[in-house]
Amino acid sequence: MSDTYETSELEAYLDEALPADDMAAIEEALRTSDSLREQLKVVVGRRDAGIHTIGAIWRRHRLSCPQRTELGSYLMGILDGDQSDYIRFHLEVARCRVCTASVADLEAAQAASDSEEVTGRRKKYFQSSVGHLPK
Numbered sequence: 432m433s434d435t436y437e438t439s440e441l442e443a444y445l446d447e448a449l450p451a452d453d454m455a456a457i458e459e460a461l462r463t464s465d466s467l468r469e470q471l472k473v474v475v476g477r478r479d480a481g482i483h484t485i486g487a488i489w490r491r492h493r494l495s496c497p498q499r500t501e502l503g504s505y506l507m508g509i510l511d512g513d514q515s516d517y518i519r520f521h522l523e524v525a526r527c528r529v530c531t532a533s534v535a536d537l538e539a540a541q542a543a544s545d546s547e548e549v550t551g552r553r554k555k556y557f558q559s560s561v562g563h564l565p566k
């Protein structure tokens with residue numbers, strides 16, 4: 432089992448905001464890993480100093496889910512750093528089911544329109560080459 436965790440995961444651990452399995456896994460890892468304990472100490476220190484990650488703020492204030500259009504922009508990679516960090520956290524650490532489903536849906540729609548575009552281009556190429564075939 433891996434004993435490396437993202438700071439955001441440790442933050443969520445401290446807030447007891449992870450699924451039970453993950454909470455147990457981190458507790459277990461903390462018992463055996465000096466480096467993870469060090470890492471947790473740093474996270475706790477930062478919190479005591481009043482430095483909060485977007486994830487911690489999200490949990491504290493229960494900010495709402497991003498809009499579907501924001502999720503779309505996130506997938507296209509056109510959001511700025513803070514916004515995309517927030518959405519990544521929302522999806523990967525908070526594991527919001529609603530947004531995860533939305534993203535899967537958006538990805539499927541994107542994949543479908545990509546393949547339509549390719550088919551369309553092929554058709555156009557075929558039509559334009561028909562006239563140039565030797566008689």
Ligand SMILES: [Zn+2]
Pocket residue numbers: 495496497521527528529530531
């Ligand atoms: Zn959500």
